[in-house]
Amino acid sequence: MGFKDIPAKTALACTLLLALSGCSKETLNGSGGTQSGGGTPPPAFTGPDPNAGFLSSKKLRERAANADSYAITYGALTPSIIATLKTYPLVIVHPYNGDITRDQIMQIKQGVKADDPSDNVVVLCYISIGEDSRTFKLSDAQMRSDARFTGDGSGPVIDPRGPGPSGRPLTGLDPRGTPTNGGFASYYVNDNAVRCNGAPNKSPDQNGNFLTRFVNAGDPLWYATVKDMLMDISSHTPPGLRELFTETYGRGLGCDGVFLDTVDTAAPNKYTTCSDSNHSSSEWTAKGFSDFIGRMRSDYPDKVILQNRGLFFFDPREPHYQVSARGKIDIGFFESYHLDNDSLSTISPYFPDNKYNSAPKLMAEANRPDGFKVLSLGYADGFNGPKPGMDLLTLLNNSGNGLQIFKDDIQEAHSVGFRHYITNAQVDFVNSFVKNNADMTDTSPPVWSSVYNANYDPPEAMAPRVGIQQAASNNAGSVAVSWDVALDMNRVNYVLYYAPFDFSADPDFANATRVVLSPAVGAGYSDIWSQANPNTALQSFYPYQSTISGLTQGVTYYFIIRAVDSKGNEDSNRVVLTAQP
Known part of the structure; x- marks a missing residue:
């Protein structure tokens, strides 16, 4: 899964x-x-x-x-x-x-x-x-007759780790793989022959759907x-x-x-x-x-x-x-976040997994200091014909069939921080539907979510992990704070309020120090895959961590973390943890 x-x-x-x-x-x-x-x-x-x-x-x-x-x-x-x-x-x-x-x-x-x-x-x-x-559509024989595909003849290559299960380490490997000397260029792969009985040996693996190697x-x-x-x-x-x-x-x-x-x-x-x-x-x-x-x-x-x-x-x-x-x-x-190109379905059957499992993890990475923007794409029809309850012409305002579905498609994508577009299965139906129907006004603060989801199969909404989740003393004079992800139409940043006294009753945190956090990857987060049950293990780890230094030893500090979007909307959680550096 x-x-x-x-x-x-x-x-x-x-x-x-x-x-x-x-x-x-x-x-x-x-x-x-x-x-x-x-x-x-x-x-x-x-x-x-x-x-x-x-x-x-x-x-x-x-x-x-x-x-x-x-x-x-x-x-x-x-x-x-x-x-x-x-x-x-x-x-x-x-x-x-x-x-x-x-x-x-x-x-x-x-x-x-x-x-x-x-x-x-x-x-x-x-x-x-x-x-x-x-x-x-080229056969092995045709490829062998063309110098573009034969190279030095050392390919196709196979997994340098040798036979074994999925999910083993991917670092420290020879990037060229292990040659089979099958007479092809070194960049073709033949891993299917190792894993599947009867798969062609020393032959570049082919995508049977697209007929390319x-x-x-x-x-x-x-x-x-x-x-x-x-x-x-x-x-x-x-x-x-x-x-x-x-x-x-x-x-x-x-x-x-x-x-x-x-x-x-x-x-x-x-x-x-x-x-x-x-x-x-x-x-x-x-x-x-x-x-x-x-x-x-x-x-x-x-x-x-x-x-x-x-x-x-x-x-x-x-x-x-x-x-x-x-x-x-x-x-x-x-x-295919919300609407895929399957002619038989209205909403993608994978949408719950996309929304409750994929999107929080993806946006946790996208909103890091070295992160990226996320675009999404929905489909108004399928490869085998119209989708139930939809009409492609609605994207041109020439029909109303599926109008609310398409508007929902925009909302689902934008609510988690994507920028969306809707087209046909052939991806050549140019239109301005999303641009004309998307409300880009953002006056709401980010909504806390969770990269951990116990409701994994079938996917369901998980209770959010709001605000600060851990505050642990590190070296002398410092505390490491950890937290989960919040989602918003716009980019999300995180701010920390802290003080050497309980300031949680102060409505504006006027007497606390406010710091815009530049989070690192949470401790242990990048190693979750190596756990016996990674999904269960994720319950104990968080995507974000930041260390606050220059604190006074032996003093109890109070910490609150809030999410704020690029429009200045800040959430109002008052979850507080304490730690003594």
Whole structure:
């Protein structure tokens, strides 16, 4: 159990599959491009440069972090779609699926007012890093006949820990894995052969849903490959990092950042079974994904990095927590939080787990000093047709069917701190529904929650752990305070009130010292995964801890912790603990 990435991960990645499959781009989105992303690099963009003025007024990463709305589309960029996208501060596009040019991206980046950098748009571009889309439908024999896929012949590789259960340590491993010398490039994996009887041996593992091969993102050769890929050179080849980020390589798209997909290749092995068509047993590559992001952050320090799902990286019950990319990414992305792309269901069957188990843990990480913004995505229909009680046209105000459901979808996402968008299963239905229907007024304080939930299966609401939870004397003159997470529409910070006397009866705490806390990871929190029963063990640990120094020894101090959002709304709890340094 746990964060259910695998059942829901099919939504965005399935759109990539459609582009790679027999459907042409014309069928998908009306583009005149070819499946290989055809066309030649466009001439230099001649309009007002959206980069120069924009970068001098606000840095990209800051603007992305402050965006209160966003839009995403995997389709072609028609003039009318571009006009709508210009109205958003943050936009995600798919250069391969949409056969996108630099000119189109630059038009979006200009915003509504081409000569005014204050409304410029941050544009992120899709890229897959956990599967090699170039291998779509290729057999082993076909791959062996192409130097792009054979490399030094040492691959595919397998888990360097050897056979064993899911959930073992993920640190201290050889990032390249153990070679099988099967005649393929070193970055392909063959872990399914180790775990599943009858799985192909010395053959790169394939995602049976998407018909592409899984890769070890931690192999430096894979990073170099992704960095240099060119969209117009061969079929099924998406643009690489250089083509996405620069304006001088390939199409020179000039994207402001990336939307990193297929991170779920590194999901816990227990998330899928040998009978699943998308089975993968490569949890050992988790640190490699973080290393991939670290290399990209080093090479492109000013670009925005968004990680789609991979929520297990932010769950202390999984060893992935110790190797997450927190501090390297700018944005996390929660797909299918409340409305998924299943045509048979109205509300996602995983929503209770998402709300009561996943969201508190995710937001505990997002709101750390080195945390990240979180975007979410809901679906107004499914891959196999309309969802019960909903109409896609409601997003364009051309129907009222499902209106309240869509409004609830916004509220559920925004209430925990996400910034939301709703689209269709193909992710090409550009609209302004969320932006037009979201009330961004925030006059309420954060609401305390809990990363621990005894009501785990089936998931139910858990009693919140309000305010300060522990106050323990440390070295001479200091006390360590611990607390749980609070949720709010906006970013949550925490403040400590303390004094060497009981001030709890003072309505305004006027005689107490007030400190804005910069919390560290709580003691033992990152090791919960190693406990015999991590979920039960979580009851005794907290995500946040801070040490207060300079206290007088032998004096009893009183401590109160409150949550305050970025709008200045502070909760009013009066939970007090004492400690004597």
